[in-house]
Amino acid sequence: MNWLDTLLQGVLLGGLYALFAAGLSLVFGIMRLVNLAHGDLIVLAAFLILLLVSSLGLDPFIAALIAAPLMFAIGWLLQYHLLNRTLGKDVLPPLLVTFGLSIVIQNGLLEAFTADSRRISVGSLETASLQLGSINAGLMPLLTFGSAVVVIVALNQLIYRTALGRAFRATSDDVVTAGLMGIRPNSIFAIATGLAMMIVTIAALYLGMRANFDPTAGPARLIYAFEAVIIGGLGSLWGTLAGGIILGLAQTIGAAVNPEWQILAGHLAFLIVLLLRPRGLFPRAVD
């Protein structure tokens, strides 16, 4: 039953990658902005949760609840005052500004928290597991996967059922016309990035509870998020979850063959999808 176990681990790991990717996907979908600092913002949120847990002695889940509005504020301010200035026809300014930002966050975290790797401790939950027929599934991976599904359902509801979601879709389709209809794109963009940062907080919570992280862990998270988005196809959140699952499966299968091949196997899966289906498996958006 070893293989079945590996497959389940892979699928559940995909939940974490989908959480990394959902925020990236949301921001790209609405304002065509690829935030190269996305991974570093996840790590920043993880340190924020860690800080709340260690200084106030809070439960990590409560700490994430407090961190989420803080991250929303960071995202809102970042977008409104910095990134909105870079948006335009040219793709160069947003890329270079977020790349610079990524270096700034990484080194800021290094100064504040040193290069030691950390972990958010949750006691017995870390090792708890559920018996599913003949195989065991860790409670934490199950919880991660469940959260990813909840986040995606909630985001879809928000985008397709609410006034805010309508404004998101309108600005995504045509900024100028949306502006004529009384929508202020700059503040819509800021809210979207704020929301993305709340998803980032959830991703950071599970990242921190499941594995060690350090200030330089950001770029790898960005790459996993990006791979999940591209494998799944742009513009589809369920596609992003599928992309995360494929990436997670590839990594766990690779690791089962040879532990050194874990990351490489994920990248290769990404390249194979890019080779066979350049627009991803479930594309919705045109670009």
Next chain:
Amino acid sequence: MTTGLETMTSDSQADQDWRIETGTRLSRAFSFVCLVAFAALAVAPLLLSRGVVQDLFFILTMLTLAQSWNLLAGYAGLISVGQQLFVGCGAYALFGLVILAGLDPIFAIPLAGVSAMLIAVPTAFFAFRLYGPYFAIGTWVIAEVGRLLLAQWKALGGGTGTSLPRDATRDMLGISLLEDWFGMRAAAAADALSFWLALIVAAITIALVYKLLRSRQGLGLAAVRDNETAARALGVDARRLKTMIYLLTAFITGIIGALIYLQKARISPDAAFSLTDWTAYVIFITVIGGIGTIEGPILGVLVFFFLQNAFSAYGSWYLLALGALAVVTMLFAPRGLWGLISDRTGFELFPVRRLLRGGLVVPNEKGGPNG
């Protein structure tokens, strides 16, 4: 249409003196300055201490990396965050050829450039499938694949890396000559040799970029940058141009990677494929100096070298400030330091704008130079 064309031809035949050129008086004076600077740098290893020569080597290699990234991102619109792939591949090709095949490093360097270019062929195939910003992360992923694959190459030390045997650099072509002629010690002679190679590569790169920008291809490139659809409608093969530039910069970057690691004599996958060293610094140099100009990276590398010397002891604070400086530059002076200077003074040291010169100026005649 046809008549119009005929008129144009007969006009230009009538005024034989009209010519299109890009040079200005300043640029001609500056090309003389360049020659003097090249000559001065060429004799530097004979006059200056080894430490200074190593600093100059560092400046020249970073300058060349910045020039080729600038060609890629500033002119061809290909924003790559994965140039460390070609530095690493060039460096590993050098080590492989020297250690495993016993080749003289001097011959291995151009081959390292070729290997980097060969790697760029499949890389381009994958990365060109991704649009704009996704191209950036795509190149980064492929660079990671390169790092992880080379970490599996046990003959070259796997993940921990390996060193170049001392004999390999000591017996390099030309070392004994330098020892005899200038009484240099082997180590100093090896430094001088890598410095000269870096100087030649840097000079050729700048000359090549400048020549390319003034050529038909350069015009096509500018057209693609300004409006890709319109340029393609006029018959500019955007994809072919971009692929050509991507392969060219991979070649140059590979050669520089080989040179840097010949001088370092020690390699590891993490160092050779470092995002910070070979892409982040290079991007900062270009952005701070002025992206999309040849002058920018030159100015940028000097600023970078000064900052590096003055503040690198501050470790991550230094990197933080450098990143912040690049962000601020991009927001408030998107054309960098050189953009600020040339806006105030109108200076263009490497002008690429085509000017119509000579002949009689008849101000009232329609259809004149600007009509």
